[in-house]
Amino acid sequence: MNYQTFEPHPDLASLVSCYWTLEVHAQNKPERQRIIPDGCIEMAFILGDDVKRYTSQNEFILQPRAMVLGQTIEPFYIEPIGHVNTFAIRFYPYGFANFVAIHIKDLVNKETPLEVIFDKNEAKELEQNIVQAIDSKQRIEIIEKFLIAKLNNKTTIDNIVKQTIDALLSTNGTASISTILKENLSKRRQLERNFIKQIGVSPKQLGKVIRLQTALKILLNKKDENLTNIAYQSEYFDQAHFIKDFKEFTGINPKEFLGNENMTLSSLFYK
Incomplete structure (x- = not known):
């Protein structure tokens, strides 16, 4: 399994967390992998064989080969059919809204083909250019040219939403909306409306995901195996x-998480 990450151009660094690639050779008996929420939106291009996304225990769909994975608030399973080769862009929670005109809430808990989000011909051309690129460096150049052009045509994200995201990230998801807004509690309803429109989930849901990320990183890096300690380090009220x-x-x-074969991919991303 070869997983790599790449830094974005400075002009995109406040909106794009990273670019990443994943390559896994075809296996005789591929394992289903459980994907868990990470608070981010991703644009992904499947360059290898198709990938199944399970919608129930025995039913699945094939993921679009050029898609956006919206905010997820529940785990789901994927399973490669053969050789895995993926190139993806990981956006900060408030990042992707800067590049599109649609409501981000329409992307939640599903994969949406690029041609649904952008102009159909434009999306098709982007996908072809990414597929035909010779390496990751060239793919990054292609996607950055595309994103910067989009960014120049959009207004920047509502400042109050960004401030809320920054506060949640800096406090590992524990900051309350009342604390963030301080003297502007009258804006709470406006914030929650804009947040769902631009981020796809509520501030409370995103805060819970961010706090869980903190705990997962402690657990995966084996800095502490005592669940009570991990709970307090991640600022949960208690172990329960x-x-x-x-x-x-x-x-x-x-305790079931560590060593679970279905969690290999999620564990790799969180480390």
Whole structure:
């Protein structure tokens, strides 16, 4: 398994977290992989064989080969059919809204083909250019040219939404909306409307995902294996609160998470 990340151009660094590639040779018996929420929106291009996304225990769809994965608030399973080769762009929670005119809430918990989000011909040309590129460097140049052109045609994101995201990220998801708004509590309803429109989920839901990320990183890097300690380091009220949120977003208990073959891919991303 070869997973690599790349830094974005300075002009995009406030909106794009990174570019990443994943390559995995075809396996005789591919394992389903559980994908868990990370608070980000991603644009992905499948360059290898198709990938299944399970919609139930036994039913699945094939993921679009050029798509945007919206905010997820529940885990889901994917399974490669053969050789995995993916190029993707990981946006900060408030980042992707700067490049599109649609409501971000329409992307939640699903994969949306690029041609639904952008002009059909434009999306097709972008996909062809990415597929035909000779390496990751060239793909990054192509996508950055595309994104910067889009950015120049859009207004910047509502400042109050960005301030909320920054506060949630800097406090590992624990900042309350009342604390963030301080003297501007009258703007709370406006914030929540704009947040769902531009981010896809509520501030509370995103805060829970960000806090879980903190706990996952401690757990995966084995800095501490005591669940009570991890809960307090991640600023949960107690261990029970931590386990409840963990199970809500991953579908399993923390102790089941480590060593679970279905979690290999999610573990790789979180490390």
